[in-house]
Amino acid sequence: MKQGGSDAAKRAAGEAAAETVEDGAVVGLGTGSTAAHAIRAIGRRVDAGLDAVGVPTSFQSRELAREEGIPLADLDEVSVDVAIDGADEVAGGDLVKGGGAAHAREKVVDASADRFLVVADPTKEAEALSHPVPVEVLPAARSTVAERVEALGGDPDLRRAERKDGPVVTDNGNLVLDCAFGEIADPERLATALSTAPGVVEHGLFVGLADAVYVGSEDGVTVREP
Ligand SMILES: O=C(CO)[C@H](O)[C@H](O)COP(=O)(O)O
Numbered sequence: 001m002k003q004g005g006s007d008a009a010k011r012a013a014g015e016a017a018a019e020t021v022e023d024g025a026v027v028g029l030g031t032g033s034t035a036a037h038a039i040r041a042i043g044r045r046v047d048a049g050l051d052a053v054g055v056p057t058s059f060q061s062r063e064l065a066r067e068e069g070i071p072l073a074d075l076d077e078v079s080v081d082v083a084i085d086g087a088d089e090v091a092g093g094d095l096v097k098g099g100g101a102a103h104a105r106e107k108v109v110d111a112s113a114d115r116f117l118v119v120a121d122p123t124k125e126a127e128a129l130s131h132p133v134p135v136e137v138l139p140a141a142r143s144t145v146a147e148r149v150e151a152l153g154g155d156p157d158l159r160r161a162e163r164k165d166g167p168v169v170t171d172n173g174n175l176v177l178d179c180a181f182g183e184i185a186d187p188e189r190l191a192t193a194l195s196t197a198p199g200v201v202e203h204g205l206f207v208g209l210a211d212a213v214y215v216g217s218e219d220g221v222t223v224r225e226p
Pocket residue numbers: 002003030031032033034035085086087088096097098099100101102103106
């Protein structure tokens with residue numbers, strides 16, 4: 001997993017994206033250490049009088065938003081104006097997400113937003129996607145989906161928890177297969193193949209969803225519109 005970026009770079013990206021949130025906006029709150037900087041910055045702005053409502057993408061982002069005093073809503077109550085979320089790898093407008101196993105809810109929220117802003121540090125950028133693709137699966141479908149992934153040329157690996165024995169269980173009660181495919185020549189095709197496998201809840205390929213990518217560094221932020 002590409003986790004090598006500096007916290008200063010992540011913070012610069014998260015805070016720059018948070019600055020774009022307009023008064024009255026409904027904001028999709030992403031998951032991970034970079035999105036957390038955006039949530040904290042939005043929290044500071046709410047504290048200073050910004051009228052904004054957050055739609056969390058995970059248990060983690062909900063907890064943080066609560067701590068920061070951001071009013072929250074569910075997706076069946078509001079529509080999202082802008083979502084701000086991190087990524088494990090970015091190539092143009094295509095992403096691999098799901099390092100925090102939150103990609104199913106992240107995709108629902110990010111794809112529903114009028115604008116989806118990706119926040120990342122330079123270590124996440126790539127010419128082509130090659131990061132293993134997290135695939136959330138129903139527990140009963142673990143082995144059938146793994147066989148399907150192998151048939152697609154991938155190498156599935158059940159994600160294991162670091163601080164408990166056994167697998168990672170997602171916020172939705174499912175398992176995650178991290179599927180290495182090497183360089184992904186046609187992300188859209190692979191995304192369709194994974195989506196159509198019975199038992200797949202969601203995968204971490206976000207193809208063509210990003211409206212802008214904020215890449216932070218110690219020296220500032222570059223914004224790309226794919
Ligand atoms: O997709 C994600 C969680 O499911 C995260 O956004 C992704 O893993 C990036 O995390 P970080 O900003 O901590 O590097």
